[in-house]
Amino acid sequence: xxxxxxxxxxxxxxxxxxxxxxxxxxxxxxxxxxxxxxxxxxxxxxxxxxxxxxxxxxxxxxxxxxxxxxxxxxxxxxxxxxxxxxxxxxxxxxxx
Numbered sequence: 367x368x369x370x371x372x373x374x375x376x377x378x379x380x381x382x383x384x385x386x387x388x389x390x391x392x393x394x395x396x397x398x399x400x401x402x403x404x405x406x407x408x409x410x411x412x413x414x415x416x417x418x419x420x421x422x423x424x425x426x427x428x429x430x431x432x433x434x435x436x437x438x439x440x441x442x443x444x445x446x447x448x449x450x451x452x453x454x455x456x457x458x459x460x461x462x
Contacts, residue, residue: 372400376408377456402462405453409446416442 374385385399388408398404420441424434 373462374400375402375404375462377405377453380460402457409449409453412449413442413446416445 372385374383376383376385376388379385385394385401385404388394388404389396389399392408392411394404394407394411398407417438420438421434424437425431429437
């Protein structure tokens with residue numbers, strides 16, 4: 367029986383980046399490779415990293431913990447929302 371051709375679902379697949387590249391380079395769980403769920407994992411992983419980075423930046427710039435948390439959340443939420451829109455647009459254009 368012929369092996370099924372694996373489809374790459376990540377947003378940069380048409381640029382030559384495979385889902386397996388994300389598994390190898392960014393710690394995406396292997397079971398998400400070649401599934402649409404890879405994008406959700408990447409978005410959430412980036413969101414969490416952005417929260418941490420923006421919080422540290424805000425604290426360094428003299429904000430209180432409460433202000434830093436609000437700022438980090440705002441920036442990370444905006445990025446996550448934009449990423450979800452981008453994925454939706456790409457999926458719609460690709461037809462999957």
